[in-house]
Amino acid sequence: MRIGELSERTGVTRRMLRYYEEQGLIASQRCSNGYRDYEEPCVDRVQQVRGLLDAGLPTQTIRRILPCLGPPGRIDIPNPTPETIALLERECVRMSQRITHLTRNRDAMAAYLAEVRRAAPVEPATAQSAR
Structure with missing residues (x-):
């Protein structure tokens, strides 16, 4: 999905989605025309990031714990x-x-x-x- 659809589905502005990507919180593929393309699981990831930011965690902390977060509600720290x-x-x-x-x-x-x-x-x- 393109950044506009991700923005609509998550309620997060395009600008913030680009920032999340710069911070290593989400990832996209680039299409041949240069547009960002996000996979479906990115919707949940953006919502997790938003919740963690709302809870007051800084992006560098979020970046460190994101690998431990599975689908919403599941934490996996082996x-x-x-x-x-x-x-x-x-x-x-x-x-x-x-x-x-x-x-x-x-x-x-x-x-x-x-x-x-x-x-x-x-x-x-x-x-x-x-x-």
Whole structure:
């Protein structure tokens, strides 16, 4: 499939797909006209990459663990090196710290929103329906 179809099927922009390829996260073949051609499993791979990026992993870490990821939901690390284990442990700690910060920020925002709603004057129903 061409890059446009991969973009449509994954919701990832063409520009980001090219970046993933530059980073070694996905691969394509080149057609005689120079167009990129992606195999069907690339759809799952892009979704895995997107999920790992959304989780906060940097691309260099993703590149190291991608060979361990099979189809979605399956991880296969037959002989993990101590470096790979240490890398994953560091990422887990970093993610836990990020979750703690995000939770604190969400709670502060929710408290602020609750206070704004409590202090906001309630408009009469007739004024709202006139809009």
